[in-house]
Amino acid sequence: MKPETETERLPITTIVTRTSCPICVALREFQNSWAKHLLPRECRQFCNTHAWVVANSAPAESAATIFLRAIRDHEWKPGRPSPEHCDFCKRMNEEKEARLNEFVKGLQDEKLRKWLHDYGMVCSRHGREVVAKLPENLRDSMQELMARSSNEMAETLRNFLQRGKKGNHSGGGILGHAAELLVALRGIEI
Ligand SMILES: [Zn+2]
Numbered sequence: 540m541k542p543e544t545e546t547e548r549l550p551i552t553t554i555v556t557r558t559s560c561p562i563c564v565a566l567r568e569f570q571n572s573w574a575k576h577l578l579p580r581e582c583r584q585f586c587n588t589h590a591w592v593v594a595n596s597a598p599a600e601s602a603a604t605i606f607l608r609a610i611r612d613h614e615w616k617p618g619r620p621s622p623e624h625c626d627f628c629k630r631m632n633e634e635k636e637a638r639l640n641e642f643v644k645g646l647q648d649e650k651l652r653k654w655l656h657d658y659g660m661v662c663s664r665h666g667r668e669v670v671a672k673l674p675e676n677l678r679d680s681m682q683e684l685m686a687r688s689s690n691e692m693a694e695t696l697r698n699f700l701q702r703g704k705k706g707n708h709s710g711g712g713i714l715g716h717a718a719e720l721l722v723a724l725r726g727i728e729i
């Protein structure tokens with residue numbers, strides 16, 4: 540039987556949308572799926588974010604075994620959120636590399652590139668990594684997309700502040716979108 544993590548994995552080019560970074564979405568799906576099937580041997584060292592992912596999403600027995608092992612080990616200490624110090628971050632980083640490469644390959648397609656350029660969204664963190672992997676002649680398009688996303692967000696935030704001065708505090712969802720643009724989706728450390 541194929542592990543579920545495989546069957547849930549959609550091609551990156553099918554998850555581009557106007558409102559979310561496709562790398563973020565792919566990584567969030569992967570993180571959820573991996574946590575759901577996590578085995579104790581797969582996670583010995585973990586950072587703050589991933590301790591909470593384990594606590595909230597891993598099978599209860601796996602989570603208890605992972606935490607018990609850490610508590611019993613007097614040498615154990617919390618890991619920094621990096622592939623060297625957290626097993627979960629390490630696995631996420633491998634997945635991110637695979638997804639970035641897949642995305643960069645997809646961007647060879649002019650139609651996709653143009654659509655992304657005109658309508659798509661990519662967070663700053665992953666956008667920069669995509670640019671670094673792209674051949675030089677395809678970088679402008681991605682950089683323009685990032686500039687457009689930032690300008691649109693700046694405009695939205697300015698309007699939000701203006702409305703706030705008039706006592707209208709609705710539309711706070713845009714603050715989450717601003718955070719996503721700046722640092723990737725919530726709970727994605729890599
Ligand atoms: Zn992203």
Ligand SMILES: [Zn+2]
Binds near residue numbers: 585626
């Ligand atoms: Zn981690």
